[in-house]
Amino acid sequence: DQQVKQNSPSLSVQEGRISILNCDYTNSMFDYFLWYKKYPAEGPTFLISISSIKDKNEDGRFTVFLNKSAKHLSLHIVPSQPGDSAVYFCAATAQGAQKLVFGQGTRLTINP
């Protein structure tokens, strides 16, 4: 039962353009969402998060949008840079759960 889904295994974007990564979830108890970035041979690193009481959170080039009614969140990267090429995971958790539920990941490739 995949509670968090990233339906696009890969995404290719031109340098300087916007990258949009999508994530859907099914568990309405989830109240906190996170995005992680992973390079090969390294562990995931935290990128940005959002609480369910908000619908948008920005940090520099990264913005996460949350649509609770659609159970959907997205990560926008503007402008995209070559160093953004990595696998991106979205994750969700609920109050007191002490664990994160991850999506399958989306491999983002930024082309020069």
Place this chain on the structure above:
Amino acid sequence: KAGVTQTPRYLIKTRGQQVTLSCSPISGHRSVSWYQQTPGQGLQFLFEYFSETQRNKGNFPGRFSGRQFSNSRSEMNVSTLELGDSALYLCASSTGGYYGYTFGSGTRLTVV
């Protein structure tokens, strides 16, 4: 400050053998969580320890076990290895929840 250290980085084992992986958290972090990453499955939660107590466990067979020591270092053990156990095993530490979750670089286990 030193990050999360996982040893060994790479491991090759034969079916039926057992294996022990080690994780040293960031100094001061009392929570250690373990995840299994396989292609197409994202990161699957194994278990979480806090102050030597297992607080949460994922849906893995009993062959997967773990423990945490008084210095917060954690080990996970997999007995009677199967080919399907080949994966990247990641541990993450935090002060007590998913805030400030920091991942190690992982142990790549190959079962032949």
